[in-house]
Amino acid sequence: MAVLNYSSPSPPSLISSFKNSTSISHLFTVPATRRRSFPSFRIKSSLAVESPAASGTSNGGESPKILLQVKDLTAVIAQTEQPILKGVNLCIYEGEVHAVMGKNGSGKSTFAKVLVGHKDYEVTGGSIVFKGENLLDMEPEDRSIAGLFMSFQSPVEIPGVSNIDFLLMAYNARRRKLGLPEYSPIEFYAYIMPKLEVVNIKPDFLNRNVNEGFSGGEKKRNEILQLAVLGAELSILDEIDSGLDVDALRDVSKAVNGLLTPRKSVLMITHYLRLLEYIQPNYIHIMEDGKIIKTGDISIAKLLEKEGYKAVSAT
Numbered sequence: 001m002a003v004l005n006y007s008s009p010s011p012p013s014l015i016s017s018f019k020n021s022t023s024i025s026h027l028f029t030v031p032a033t034r035r036r037s038f039p040s041f042r043i044k045s046s047l048a049v050e051s052p053a054a055s056g057t058s059n060g061g062e063s064p065k066i067l068l069q070v071k072d073l074t075a076v077i078a079q080t081e082q083p084i085l086k087g088v089n090l091c092i093y094e095g096e097v098h099a100v101m102g103k104n105g106s107g108k109s110t111f112a113k114v115l116v117g118h119k120d121y122e123v124t125g126g127s128i129v130f131k132g133e134n135l136l137d138m139e140p141e142d143r144s145i146a147g148l149f150m151s152f153q154s155p156v157e158i159p160g161v162s163n164i165d166f167l168l169m170a171y172n173a174r175r176r177k178l179g180l181p182e183y184s185p186i187e188f189y190a191y192i193m194p195k196l197e198v199v200n201i202k203p204d205f206l207n208r209n210v211n212e213g214f215s216g217g218e219k220k221r222n223e224i225l226q227l228a229v230l231g232a233e234l235s236i237l238d239e240i241d242s243g244l245d246v247d248a249l250r251d252v253s254k255a256v257n258g259l260l261t262p263r264k265s266v267l268m269i270t271h272y273l274r275l276l277e278y279i280q281p282n283y284i285h286i287m288e289d290g291k292i293i294k295t296g297d298i299s300i301a302k303l304l305e306k307e308g309y310k311a312v313s314a315t
């Protein structure tokens with residue numbers, strides 16, 4: 001009997017779920033039952049890696065749907081009541097890629113964590129609607145089931161748990177949710193192998209414990225593998241480019257692009273133009289002091305690179 005081991009980095013929410021396997025079903029997303037394509041207006045770049053989402057396949061004339069609508073969102077640190085988010089507004093349609101940039105400490109990660117329901121923060125005002133439902137009414141587990149995935153800046157290790165076991169359990173929880181029979185390890189192996197290729201991860205990675213001893217770049221790739229297995233509709237990627245060498249950055253970007261479909265969207269946080277040239281966002285937002293103060297295209301990132309944040313600051 002084959003013992004399958006795979007690797008995959010995992011956000012804290014996934015890890016805490018793993019520890020309680022009865023609640024692991026929240027790791028999964030509702031399957032995409034309809035395919036729609038979104039007219040692409042991505043900025044083309046010579047650096048761009050191939051992106052199916054950017055190709056704008058036919059959607060049969062359907063209008064794009066709003067996936068996430070954030071209005072006047074305010075949030076504080078739960079423990080200290082220090083205000084961090086001070087009125088965030090953002091709208092993401094299906095199939096769109098959005099990037100959030102901003103100075104250190106401007107609130108980008110907090111925004112991402114508030115979206116997934118991180119317990120360190122308390123929402124004090126505004127609204128978040130995801131696929132037509134009030135996200136603020138949902139527990140973090142339910143947000144995950146509804147189709148939100150977040151990769152964290154520093155993926156957590158799970159000693160003693162192999163990647164393959166972790167991913168198999170997570171994937172089977174999804175299948176249970178869908179009323180489908182669980183995959184055997186062999187069936188799962190067939191399912192995951194093509195995904196390993198997309199992410200450019202060697203199969204022996206799956207035998208290692210989740211993130212244990214992984215280099216920074218390996219952890220990031222593992223995050224994307226996890227994303228590929230779970231198939232979220234909105235992937236929130238917090239600085240997936242940090243600590244990556246040039247080849248890894250290209251691989252990870254390619255993998256993210258490989259996961260995009262006309263229905264799947266990405267919200268990525270980054271400090272660097274390079275990532276934006278690989279994963280061409282539809283919109284780039286600048287966050288300052290807990291608010292989005294500017295929205296534009298790649299030219300904003302180019303301006304930042306050249307002149308720094310003073311060029312786009314509201315103050």
Ligand SMILES: Nc1ncnc2c1ncn2[C@@H]1O[C@H](COP(=O)(O)OP(=O)(O)OP(=O)(O)O)[C@@H](O)[C@H]1O
Nearest residue numbers: 077084102103104105106107108109110111120287
């Ligand atoms: N759990 C917390 N406890 C205390 N302070 C926090 C917490 N979370 C966020 N903060 C503070 O809130 C502010 C915004 O932090 P956040 O991590 O959202 O910024 P960021 O824009 O993502 O920064 P960076 O670019 O450095 O990652 C910072 O001053 C940070 O110290």
